[in-house]
Amino acid sequence: MSRYLTNPLIFNGLLFVALVLVFGLAERRWRARPIPWRSVLVADIAATLFYVVIVAQAAQFLNRWIAVRGPWPALLGEWPLWARLVLYLVVADFGAYWIHRLVHLRPFWRVHRWHHLPTRMYWLAGTRSSILQQTLFNLPYIFASPLLDVSPWWIASGLFALMAVTNSWMHMNVRWQLGWLDWFLVTPRSHEIHHSDRPEHYQSNFGVLLSVWDRLFGTFCSPRQVDASALRFGISDKVPLARLTIGL
Numbered sequence: 457m458s459r460y461l462t463n464p465l466i467f468n469g470l471l472f473v474a475l476v477l478v479f480g481l482a483e484r485r486w487r488a489r490p491i492p493w494r495s496v497l498v499a500d501i502a503a504t505l506f507y508v509v510i511v512a513q514a515a516q517f518l519n520r521w522i523a524v525r526g527p528w529p530a531l532l533g534e535w536p537l538w539a540r541l542v543l544y545l546v547v548a549d550f551g552a553y554w555i556h557r558l559v560h561l562r563p564f565w566r567v568h569r570w571h572h573l574p575t576r577m578y579w580l581a582g583t584r585s586s587i588l589q590q591t592l593f594n595l596p597y598i599f600a601s602p603l604l605d606v607s608p609w610w611i612a613s614g615l616f617a618l619m620a621v622t623n624s625w626m627h628m629n630v631r632w633q634l635g636w637l638d639w640f641l642v643t644p645r646s647h648e649i650h651h652s653d654r655p656e657h658y659q660s661n662f663g664v665l666l667s668v669w670d671r672l673f674g675t676f677c678s679p680r681q682v683d684a685s686a687l688r689f690g691i692s693d694k695v696p697l698a699r700l701t702i703g704l
């Protein structure tokens with residue numbers, strides 16, 4: 457079993473099929489906005505392939521020089537796996553929140569703008585990540601990684617799958633009202649506000665997994681305060697695709 461799941465081709469293939477089945481079918485049943493599939497699907501599948509084949513590998517290569525592993529006390533290595541996993545996710549997510557805020561500052565915006573390019577939100581639309589964006593977003597996960605140095609073989613694959621699920625989840629195009637979940641998790645309703653093209657939404661909802669950071673640091677915009685049907689997405693920047701994908 458581990459032989460097949462550690463093969464990147466088989467693992468990514470199975471993961472993509474699972475995402476299509478779960479998120480694709482859920483959106484088919486509870487879709488909020490119509491999607492012009494012909495004009496978005498080819499570009500989004502190409503962006504996903506580009507991410508797996510180029511972006512993830514290039515970022516991993518750059519992270520060999522640009523990364524710091526946290527100096528965690530050896531005592532933490534004796535904690536049970538579940539406790540180390542929770543600490544890893546909280547620490548890495550806290551870092552991801554601040555990296556996300558950083559790339560929305562004017563000098564770094566070019567690193568992140570490809571992610572905000574899509575004018576339609578649905579589960580596959582959030583797949584765009586430039587090489588430099590991915591390199592920066594990997595940093596907090598690498599910093600927290602010593603917490604999981606001693607763990608079963610499936611943890612690395614499981615965490616990669618969790619990131620893919622989280623990313624698909626937050627970009628979903630569904631009409632669910634998830635008021636209670638918005639309080640601690642990033643939801644499709646809160647993240648679509650982050651993608652809004654209205655200036656008053658530019659500095660809101662930077663969370664990746666947990667929404668508590670937005671609440672703590674004053675960047676949370678509740679979906680209850682926003683008319684979802686009036687939201688429009690995308691950016692006005694006109695930049696060649698090569699620069700968007702690198703993040704320059």
Ligand SMILES: [Zn+2]
Binds near residue numbers: 556560568571572650
């Ligand atoms: Zn953003």
Ligand SMILES: [Zn+2]
Binds near residue numbers: 571582627651
């Ligand atoms: Zn997004």
